[in-house]
Amino acid sequence: MERGGDAKPDGQLEAVSRLRGTRVLLVEDNDMNQELATDLLGGVGMTVVVAANGREALDCLLVDDRFDGVLMDCQMPVMDGYTATREIRKNPAWNHLPVIAMTANAMAGDRDKVIEAGMCDHIAKPLNVAEMFATLARWITPSGMVAPETTPAPVSVPVVGGSGGGAEEIPRGIEGLDVESGLKRMVGKRGLYLSMLRKFVAGQQEAPELIRQALAAGDRETAERLAHTLKGTAGNIGAGVIQAGAARLERAIRENRCADAAFQDELSETERLLDALIAALVVALPEEPRAQSAVKEVPAVNWERFAETVMQLGRYLAEDNSEATDLWEEHLESFRVALPDHWQQIAEDIQGFDFESALNRLREAVAPRGLNPS
Numbered sequence: 001m002e003r004g005g006d007a008k009p010d011g012q013l014e015a016v017s018r019l020r021g022t023r024v025l026l027v028e029d030n031d032m033n034q035e036l037a038t039d040l041l042g043g044v045g046m047t048v049v050v051a052a053n054g055r056e057a058l059d060c061l062l063v064d065d066r067f068d069g070v071l072m073d074c075q076m077p078v079m080d081g082y083t084a085t086r087e088i089r090k091n092p093a094w095n096h097l098p099v100i101a102m103t104a105n106a107m108a109g110d111r112d113k114v115i116e117a118g119m120c121d122h123i124a125k126p127l128n129v130a131e132m133f134a135t136l137a138r139w140i141t142p143s144g145m146v147a148p149e150t151t152p153a154p155v156s157v158p159v160v161g162g163s164g165g166g167a168e169e170i171p172r173g174i175e176g177l178d179v180e181s182g183l184k185r186m187v188g189k190r191g192l193y194l195s196m197l198r199k200f201v202a203g204q205q206e207a208p209e210l211i212r213q214a215l216a217a218g219d220r221e222t223a224e225r226l227a228h229t230l231k232g233t234a235g236n237i238g239a240g241v242i243q244a245g246a247a248r249l250e251r252a253i254r255e256n257r258c259a260d261a262a263f264q265d266e267l268s269e270t271e272r273l274l275d276a277l278i279a280a281l282v283v284a285l286p287e288e289p290r291a292q293s294a295v296k297e298v299p300a301v302n303w304e305r306f307a308e309t310v311m312q313l314g315r316y317l318a319e320d321n322s323e324a325t326d327l328w329e330e331h332l333e334s335f336r337v338a339l340p341d342h343w344q345q346i347a348e349d350i351q352g353f354d355f356e357s358a359l360n361r362l363r364e365a366v367a368p369r370g371l372n373p374s
Contacts, residue, residue, distance in 0.1 A: 015137035020045035022068040022142045027057040027084065028102070029076040032199045032233050033125070036185075037071065037102075039192050040129065053077060054084025059353050061094060064322040069098040069140035072119060075225045082117040089118040098139040104232040104247075126235030126243075129187055170194065171284030176277050182238030193237070197281055198288060200237050204230055205278045208271035211249065215258050224253040230274075239277060245270035303369065306334055310366055314373020317350075317359040324358070325350055339365045 316324035349358035
């Protein structure tokens with residue numbers, strides 16, 4: 001596709017202003033990166049839909065192609081970003097859809113691979129917020145295909161510093177953790193940074209052992225992806241030494257140097273540093289606040305009115321109509337209360353665009369009420 005908008009924005013405010021109202025598909029398997037990107041992009045008036053891998057992204061586009069751009073991670077299970085982008089480019093309807101890589105690999109060869117696959121640009125991980133918005137603004141503009149659900153807030157540039165929307169104490173003084181660097185990547189949002197730290201503890205503590213297991217099974221691809229994820233997530237929180245160690249592991253795995261003594265030493269040292277960081281975080285992190293929804297008063301369901309919603313949802317699901325997603329989100333609280341044993345599975349099916357399974361689960365859930373959504 002041809003390059004769009006060669007003129008760079010004069011500053012971050014201009015870039016953010018141009019992006020407000022856009023709708024993008026974020027293709028990313030890591031929950032830390034999903035939350036970070038969704039928070040940063042949503043905070044400036046962009047709408048973000050998440051797919052966990054390339055296969056899900058293609059399925060999503062088949063039922064809903066009303067996107068102004070795609071942000072594509074490159075290394076994912078099931079289907080990686082390179083393969084997914086090549087499949088996107090095979091469809092003439094998506095030929096001009098901007099696909100921008102989000103990758104922790106920034107060497108010239110990696111950039112060439114991104115372009116060869118059909119992507120138009122790349123955003124480096126860990127994220128530099130100003131560069132991210134500038135890159136997005138070069139390629140993505142609001143098409144107006146989807147009307148905004150609410151009036152967008154005034155455009156403002158995220159500013160590092162201050163409380164950033166969280167009163168909890170940030171753990172400081174931990175060896176190997178540059179808090180200021182991590183907060184900068186979260187544009188000063190303390191609550192978001194704390195969430196990233198908690199997710200890092202939960203998701204990365206077993207990474208070295210999982211790398212060993214993958215290599216023992218002869219699965220270098222998975223081992224490389226695990227090292228890649230550790231590298232990116234460590235960089236996001238400001239754990240630079242672990243990030244550098246994971247980068248060396250990733251390169252050694254890619255170059256098939258896993259049997260070398262130097263690789264084993266690097267893996268053991270990275271594991272030691274990671275264990276120490278996680279142990280310190282477990283002690284220092286404040287207890288996660290309880291969700292306020294746990295004490296909310298549960299509303300009653302007007303079943304006569306709710307039945308109309310159920311029948312409409314059933315029709316949308318049977319027709320593979322993407323309006324099912326909007327209707328579900330609009331009435332999510334009613335479904336949660338009315339179908340406490342079924343709503344979560346139905347939600348997962350709808351979010352994964354498995355409308356046939358969602359319809360079958362909906363029928364099962366409302367059958368005791370004498371309803372049969374078609």
